[in-house]
Amino acid sequence: MQRTFIIAEAGVNHNGSVENAIKLIDVASESGADAVKFQTFSADALVSKNSPKAAYQKLTTEAEETQFEMLKKLELSEDSHQKLIDHAGRKGIEFLSTPFDLQSLFLLNKKFNIKKIKIPSGEITNAPFLVEIARCADEIILSTGMSTLAEVEAALGVIAFGFIGKINTRPSSKAFAEAYSSQEGQEQLRSRLILLHATTEYPAPPDEINLNAMDTMSAAFGLRVGYSDHSQGVHIPVAAVAKGASVIEKHFTLDRSLPGPDHKASLEPTELKLMVQLIRDVEKAMGDGIKRPTPSEWKNREVARKSLVATDNIGKGEIFTEKNLSCKRPGSGISPIQYWDYIGQKANADYPIDGPIT
Structure with a gap:
């Protein structure tokens, strides 16, 4: 399985404080996430x-304040961005x-040379952007x-135009x-774009998550698909x-x-670190899909499986029957899959009770 790219979403959880933002970067790094992400905006x-x-x-937040007033307090300056980028490095x-x-x-993009851009759900119809x-x-x-x-497909058309269209093309x-x-x-969409399924509610109720929509988008567009989570828990x-x-x-906070x-x-x-650890475990657990004994299973096959054994003293030349032949552990002898091949055949040696058939 491919390695999942994990984005620890700090967002605006710094509350306008560069010191808090630096602490969030430390937490994201220690969790094992691949990237830490903030939000850059001018409230105006x-x-x-x-x-x-x-x-x-x-x-x-304060119920009486407007969205503008709330966001104004959460802006990060250009200088703050530089400090955070340097610290993340x-x-x-x-x-x-x-x-x-x-x-x-x-x-x-121009000042700080950030070439990987995450587009939030609210901008998916903002064609000029x-x-x-x-x-x-x-x-x-x-x-x-x-x-x-349909709205996703429309956005992909706009982005495809931006990818390949000439600057002077209207x-x-x-x-x-x-x-x-x-x-x-x-080709450009397949190589340069990843879709994220998301439920834009905070927190998102489980019965509205609809993870199967990931499969729908993958089948419809043939693109890589991920998931932006707003649910509670990991x-x-x-x-x-x-x-x-x-x-x-996934959003995280101090x-x-x-x-x-x-x-x-x-x-x-601690929860962010747990999520990253669980994701890495799941990646390993997915495997290659080939059904075969694993290296650690081989040593257990003999202990857990059974072999053909005598349930009574059997003399050489005596006929194997359902009364004198059974299946017991360990599995180091003849497999019980051959049980009926032996029924009715003559014993090739003397076998004591519980003796493995050879």
Whole structure:
């Protein structure tokens, strides 16, 4: 089985503190995750001043403040990004961040040379943004929460256009469809894009997770598929790996009791480490699919299996019958699979009770 790329999603769980963000990088590195991911945005470019917050955000932040006011406190400066990128490098973990606006995209891609871009579910219909991401990213991870299959396909058309279209070609529905239908467009999508199934609710209820949608998208688009998890606990992402998820993304925090929009649906440090360990165990357990005894099983076959033995004293030339022939451990002799081949045959030697037939 391929190695699952595990993204420890710090998001905005730093609460606007660079010191907390550095601690989150330490936790992600110690957990064994492949990447730690933050969120890069300008509240002014992302949200209207009076935009309301989601219901779950109202429960975990100041109920009276607007979404703009909440996000403004969670922005990371350019200088903060540099500190975090440098620290991640020292800790040996890949730094990623999700951009939510063009200014943030160019900061990550042009200024800091971040070539792997994660697109959040809320931007999947933002065609102008998708085109710009596709034009500058080497690899795209696209979350599909809240989307229909048709909306995912439409986004893939836009991204395919961004991958292969010329800068002076005017974007249009026709151009998107042509790019998506082209051999080059499909090749670029297969080599440079991973879809993430997601349920955009915090926390996501188990009966709305629908992991089988991963199979649906894989069959529909022929692309690599992973899973961005917002459920409580570690068991759902582990199950997604068993279903073939190539990427797992999971929110984590220093402390679930901290104030902020995403802490309550996040893993604490010990839980993140456990999730990574369980995923690595599942990867090993999937194996190659060939049914055969494993190296450790060979020593147990003789102990657990049976052989043909005499259940009565049998003299040489005596006929083997169902009364004097049986099957008992150990399995070092003739296999019971040959039981009926011996019934009715003459014994070739003397056999005492419990003596193995040879």
